[in-house]
Amino acid sequence: MPKPQLQTLTAPDGTVFRDLDHDQQMAPFEDPRRSPAERADDLVGRLSVEEKVGLFFHDIIEVGPGGTLMEGDGAMARSSTREVVIDKLINHVNVHAMPSPRESAQWSNALQQLAATTPHSIPVTVSSDPRHSFSENRGAAFAAGAMSAWPEPLGLAALRDPERVREFADIARQEYVAVGIRSSLHPQIDLGTEPRWGRQFHTFGNDSSFVAEVAAAYIEGFQLDRELGPTSVATMTKHFPDGGPQLDGEDPHFPYGREQVYPGGRFEEHLVPFRRAIEVGTSALMPYYGMPIGLELDGEPIEEVGFGFNRQILTGLLREQLGYTGVICTDWGLVTRLVAMGKPLPARAWGVEHLSPLERVAKAVNAGADQFGGEALTGLLTQAVQQGLVSEQRLDESVRRLLLVKLQLGLFDDPFVDEDAAGEIVGREDFRAAGHRAQAECLVLLRNEPIGDAPALPLRSGLKVYVEGVADEEAARLGEVVADPAEADVAVVRLPAPFSPRDDLFLEEFFHQGTLDYRPGRLALLREIAAVTPLIIDANLERPAILTPFTEFATAILTSVGASDAALADVLTGAVPPQGSLPFEVPRSAAAVRASQSDVPNDTEDPVFEHGAGLRYG
Known part of the structure; x- marks a missing residue:
């Protein structure tokens, strides 16, 4: 099919x-x-000023039915496509749900055709949160769908191999480019030093040196070179200067999680991965919502406002000290309150709640932000320029950075994608096989006691197996499935991660926060199973859950973060041996977590499993 084109001339x-x-x-x-x-x-x-202002906003957009442009309000987007691209001249958009690869490519081309009717035909940069996951979290990541499915980043981290991360990034890049996504709102290279923090499943653990090397491999896999090119995906690395050390592990998406603290004095350690990301040329950086409490920089107290509003962090530290020259884009929704899916979410204007939206916009831009994520407040920024709160010279600094990325990506010369090729590239068989292999190998084996004269794993053939939490087709691979644990030779149970359900604010239901303890009733049922047959547990370890009770009665313990039932069956049967090592320590108790320091890695007393633990078959 021929590509749609703007008028092409010959000089x-x-x-x-x-x-x-x-x-x-x-x-x-x-x-x-x-x-x-x-x-x-x-x-x-x-x-014009209006065109410059449009570049400052990175709004959420939705795909219409069958790959058409959405021309009404959607579940997440607050405006039609035409209002965003034509009326407001916004040309950075964040897409959520996507249809088939071919329809996604059709939508991308229609979007670029629409943009070509604006005064200077500035092409649209389409961005995405991670979308190669098993998790569906509308505030952080999307399930893989048609794309190849991989472990969550924390699962990839268990492989302790930056080259496997590079392999993932290169494959994800090809799938993104095929459907017109040219900006990744990742990698997330925060250090997961606070065990209760709910965003850890998209980190690479808490070892600053390792995370720095993984960050380099990830960015290079997506961008291909330090100067972006026509087949690159620009990375937006997050969350500067690190989002891990949240007070009590709460998340600053929500009002009760505003504070970020450094009781162990490890601020510099949390910068290590970001220094490496800057060194290898990440296209953009995203500051987090959190507001620093009691933090000093070069002996000066840091203003206790969210990092997206913080000039000492964005200009003083990031630009002047670290020499960063790329784009700074705020996290989503700093300025205005949102209502989505029938639930509210306050503006994440932590520390500046008393300022008006106009004043918040001016403060963020003057702090050093080049772009507002999840906002479309073009009128407010225009007003800020007209009132002298933001200078046009300041606009031009950001506009040049933003245009440079589009030009490096080749979008001005050819923003269109091949609709026929999209379905051939996305979810290609070898891509899926690589993702499946990683899912299986990243499992961590923490305990493997004998059943009879041999270790419990891998399972012997011909067993009667009681199974919970595994799809029937994959359970059948393990042996003869029986309904009663007392009739089984062995039991296999997959456990979801423990957390405290919350659902008052938008996004809360998607963030697994609060307790790391399994419910007592669940533990009692597992003890009953273990009393009549050897019990093998696979625990979802998206956070360092308290596994201590399992050491009392489980014969084998596996952990995973983003592995399919098929991948688990491969490991249980020995078709693929587990290769993972824990990317963090597993605390012995919730009390040990509460007594630890939120910015210090692996800081709980007497952990039940050490950082790096992981057994092998044989």
């Missing part, structure tokens, strides 16, 4: 160019022979 010297400003002449920013920097410099001076 007097024979250069073919896209007539982006619709004037039948080749301007410097339209000249494909010039460098991205030269083209960005030229275009900045041609844009």
Whole structure:
């Protein structure tokens, strides 16, 4: 199928160019022979204030039925596509649910065609949260769907191999590019030093040196080079200067989780992965919602406001000390209150709740933010410029950075994708096989006591097996499935992660927060099973759950973070041996967690399993 095109012309010297400003002449920013920097410099001076302001917003957008443009309000998006792209001149959009690969590619092309009708045809940069997951979390990640399915990052971290992370990133890059996604709102390289924090499943653990190397491999796998190119996906690394040390493990998506603390004085350690991300050229960085409490920088107290509003962090530390020159995009929803799926979510304006939305916008821009995530407040930023709260010179600094990325990605020269190829690339068989292999190998074997004269795992053939939490088809691979544990030779139980259900605010139900203890009734039932047959447990370890009770009665203990039932069956039967090692220690008790320091890795007293623990077959 031919690609949809803006009018393509030939200059007097024979250069073919896209007539982006619709004037039948080749301007410097339209000249494909010039460098991205030269083209960005030229275009900045041609844009109206309204066009510049549009670049500052990275709004949520939805796909319409069958890959069409959504022209009404959706479940998440507050505006139609035309209102976002044409009326507000916004050209960075974050997509959530996506249809089939072909329909997704059709939507992407229709979106770029719409953008080509704006004054300078600035192409749209489509971004996505992680979408190769088993988790469906509308505030953090999406289930893989048609794309290849991989372990969660914490599961990949268990492999202790940055090259496996690079393999994932390269495959995810190809699948993203095929459907027109050119910006990843990841990797998440926070250090998971507070065991209760609910965002850990998308970190790579709490070892700063290892996470730094993984960050480099991830960014290089997506971006391909330190200078982005036409097959790159620009990474937005998060959450600067680290989101891990949250007070009591609560998350700053919510009002009760605003505070970020460093009782162990480890602020510099949490910067290590971000220094490496900057070194390898991450395209963008995202500051977190959290507000630092009692933190100093170079002997000066840091203002206790959210990092997205914090000039000492964004300009003083990130720009001036660390020498970062890329894009800074705030986390989503700093300025305005949101109501979605029938539930409210306050603006994450922590420490500046008393400011008006106009004042919040000005404070963030003057702090050093180039872009607002999840907002479409173009009128407010225009008003801030008109009132002198933000200078047009300040706008131009950010606009140049944002245009440079689009030009490096080749979007001005060809923003379209091949609709026929999308279905061939996304979810390709070898991509799926690589993801499945990683799912199986990342399982961590923590206990493997004998049944008779041999270790419990891998399972012997011909067993009668009692199974909970595993799909019937995969359970049948383990042996003859029986309904009564007393009739079984062995029991296999998959356990979801423990947490405290919350559902008052939007997104709370998707964030597994609170308790790390399994419910007492569940433990009692597992003890009953173990009393009549050897018990094998696979525990979802998206956070360091308290596994201590299992050591009293389980014959074998496995942990996983993003492994399918098929991957588990491969490990249980010995088709694939487990290769994982714990990316954090497993605390002995909730009391030990409460007594630990939130910014210090592996800081609980007498952990039941040490960081790096992991047995092997044989």
